Amino acid sequence: MKKIIISAIIFLFSTITFANIKVVTTTTVIYDLVKEIGKEKVKVDYLCRGDQDPHFLEILPSYMLKLRNADVVFKIGLGLELWLQQLIDGSRNDKLKLIDLSTDIEKKEVPTGKIDASQGDIHPYGNPHYWLDPENAKKMAKQITEVLSDLSPDNSAYFQKNFTDFITKLDSKINEWKTKLNPVKGKPILTFHKSWVYFADRFGLKIAGQVEPKPGIPPTPSHNAELISEIKRSNIKLILMENYYSDNAPNQLSKATGVKVVKVANAVYGQSGISSYIQMIDSIVNSLSNNL
Amino acid sequence: MKQILVLLTACFLAVNIYSQSNVNPDISLIGTFNTFTNNVKETPEYGKLNFETPSMELYVDGYLNPYSRATANIAFEEGEFHLEEMYAQILRGLPLDMQIKAGKYLVGFGKINTIHPHAWQFIQRPLFHQVFFGDEGFNDIGATFSFILPTETFYSNLDLGILKGDGLRSTHSHEHESETESDHINLNSPIFISRLSAFFDLDDYTNLEIGLNSSYGAHSKMNFNTLGDSSAEPTVKTLNYLYGGIDFKLKYKPNSYTALTIQGEGLMNSRDVFRQGDIGVNIPIEKSEKINTFGAFILVDYFFSKQFSIGAKYDFTFGIVGDEREFNTSSNDDKNKTHGISGWLGYYPIEETLALRLGVQNLSFKCDDRTQRDSETTVTLQMLFSLGPHKAHPF
Structure with missing residues (x-):
């Protein structure tokens, strides 16, 4: 006992x-x-x-x-x-x-003034x-x-x-990622959603606009038309987008201008082969350096 | 009415006064506007484009303290304000991790009943809801005690409730051919509900919820002349009902843009009703009789391209939908039947802030007395908007 x-x-x-x-x-x-x-x-x-x-x-x-x-x-x-x-x-x-x-994060794009829908x-x-x-x-x-x-x-x-x-x-x-992206520093890109500002600031990319006319608002033909002009004017070579968004509108832009659409995972397990944070950033960096 | 207006005013004043505070409740407003036409020749709406008075639901919802929330939903429908829901919930801190919901609310009998119509995929309320719950659904005053069951591999929940019962009783006519004021006795007897539900992740993209529901209680108390003798003292009888229900929802959502939902609910009704028999001494003998009926629906809804949904629903119920119900007395809903087929196309331009729905519903009737009743087809165009931080609807 x-x-x-x-x-x-x-x-x-x-x-x-x-x-x-x-x-x-x-x-x-x-x-x-x-x-x-x-x-x-x-x-x-x-x-x-x-x-x-x-x-x-x-x-x-x-x-x-x-x-x-x-x-x-x-x-x-x-x-x-x-x-x-x-x-x-x-x-x-x-x-x-x-x-x-x-x-502890230094926040970006904190709105000032009244915000509404x-x-x-x-x-x-x-x-x-x-x-x-x-x-x-x-x-x-x-x-x-x-x-x-x-x-x-x-x-x-x-x-x-x-x-x-x-x-x-x-x-x-x-350090490795910075070296890889150094050649494309300052080059303008489009993103689908307004989600890449922290990444772009860190690696020196210039975001020239979004496919969404406003955050969370689906693409519209009139906004696409504006983007076509912007792509041509600024010689934009790439649209960076999360792989869970529909690529219909970016593909239309691609057809009209030849801009490349690069779909990446912005989360771990977001696509096969990405099972860690480091692999995720690796994949994004490689996609950009290979396509810009 | 006056009280509701005062409450409404108080809500807005409170928001204004405490507008700098971060403890404001969430306030949201749902607007609904319907236009419709039908093929029912005897109605004034026949073949015309009819505009319904817009309806509105004003939600005020928030935490009272770390343990509890409160919700009020004031509705404006058919030109009148009424209190649709007002309840408090104790969410945490109770023994057995119980949650308590108390007040006036849509009762958790099945899945659809607790969801407000603006969040349904379809436009018209399921037919068996209209017959067995009434036009506003099963809405009552009381308390529900909710328990998560200790099933480790899947989520299961048991809800037990006690309700005033007016929600069911008030939806039905209290009159019949020979009934006098004295026939009907005020009934002050609670009713009981229970719901057992289980939720399964079938895979990363497919979920299934099944539920079993029951409700029991007295729906009426009446004087019966059991001898058929006009000079005899009447006998007091309580009429009881028992509802049993089953529901399921299967959803396959492979990505953010598409979802396929198959959903169904059914209700078995067993209740005592008033019947008149043969002539006794000098008037018909009055007796109670048990009837057993049921109703059910099944729907398929396919959400595609993030902004569009298309779906169809088949409905069946005992009873004639749209007729005055005589739930407690001379009901004949054990003899008549209504079938319904409906289809819809929904357009959601930006999330759930705005929705346009085009729906068509065909009802056909089968009457036991061989009365011929033409089928009815209604086409409805509905616009919905959602203003403010409305809480997400659960699965």
């Missing part, structure tokens, strides 16, 4: 000591960063698949089930995941910590696509490290080491 009690206590303590932190992330980019930092000490899952538009996620009960068992949920913030609160409410998990990874889907706190700048990924990884360390202080050193390793790896890649 005594042995059983001792065994039970040992088992209980071992469970507590080695229990994984249960993490849910809104996007696959955060998912990958959490895996890099937490490795086997975390159990991580994501809500929005890499091939889905994170602006719009259907309110599925299975997402509530994921959040129900989680200790912490990480989000991009800045109004990207307007669907998240409904899922959290549905999960009924009153111990769930919600972490907004945008807190006539301006399209404007994000009132700034453009939320900051993860496409690898320097911001470092800030996200830092915050993830701090949160995981708070949740599991015993593993703090482990998380810190993983963070340092990741930053080393990422810094080396950033």
Whole structure:
């Protein structure tokens, strides 16, 4: 009997000591960063698949089930995941910590003055696509490290080491990406959605306009006509777009002007062969350097 | 009416006063405008383009505190304001992770009933809703207790509710041929509802939800002259009903631009009704009788190009849709039937902010007494707009 009690206590303590932190992330980019930092000490899952538009996620009960068992949920913030609160409410998990990874990010395109729906889907706190700048990924990884360390202080050193390793790896890649994109620096491109400002600023690309007439507003023939003039006038060679958007309008522009349409994943698992943040940026950089 | 106007005014004033605050509730407004024509010769609308009075739903919704939310939905329909819904929900902090919803609301019997008509893919309410719930759906006052069941691999939920019952009772006529004021006795008896639902991710792109529903209670209490003797003391009887329901929704959404939905619901009705029998001593004998009827619909909706949807729905119900219902008394909905076939084309130019729908519905009737009733076809053009931060509709 005594042995059983001792065994039970040992088992209980071992469970507590080695229990994984249960993490849910809104996007696959955060998912990958959490895996890099937490490795086997975390159990991580994501809500929005890499091939889905994170602006719009259907309110599925299975997402509530994921959040129900989680200790912490990480989000991009800045109004990207307007669907998240409904899922959290549905999960009924009153111990769930919600972490907004945008807190340390230097926000771009923060609107000034009154905003309304006539301006399209404007994000009132700034453009939320900051993860496409690898320097911001470092800030996200830092915050993830701090949160995981708070949740599991015993593993703090482990998380810190993983963070340092990741930053080393990422810094080396950033140099490589800069070198690759150096020849196309300053060249104008079009993007489909207004989501590439952080990436373009980091690597020196010039965004001359968007296929969407306003953020979130579907392309129109009159806007396409304006873009055709702009492509010719500014000698634009490339349209960069996320692979979950329809390429009908960009293809029309391509037919009219010869501009190349380059579809890329802006999330991990957004297309086959992209299973990490570094692979994702690699793929974007290669697409640009090969086509510009 | 006056109270609702005061409430409406208070809402706007509150927004104005606290406009700098970040604790404002979300306020949104849904507008609906219908034009239609039909082929029903005896109606004034026959063959003409008819414009309905626009209707409106004003939502006020927000957190009361970290644990609970409140929602009000004030509707303007057919030229009148009424309170469609007003309820509070305790979302977290309760034992067993229970959630409680209390107030006046659309009851969770099936999937469609809790969804407001502006969010349906189709235009006309399912036929069995009209017969068994009424034109406004199953809307009642009460409380529902909701539990997530401990199924690890899929989401399942159990809702148990107790309701005042007026939602069902008020949708039906309380008169019959021989009924006098004294025949009908005020009924103060709650009704009960339950819903068990399960949700499955079949793969990354396909989801299935199935639900089982029930509702039980007394729908009426009446004096019965069981002897058929006009001088005899009447006998008081309570008439009960039992609804059983099943629903499913299967959705295949391979990308942001296309979605195929197949959805269906059915309701089995077993209820006591008033019947007049043979002449007793000097008047007909009055008795209660159990009738068993049902209704169902199934629809297919295909969303394509992000902005267009096309769909079709088949409806069947016992009872004649559009007729005055005599739910509690001399109902004959166990004998008559209505079939409906409808189709629609929806255009959503920019997300859900604006929608245009063209719908056609054909109803055909089968009357037990061999009364010939022509089929009815209605063509409706509907415009909807959504102003403000309206909460996303769940799956």
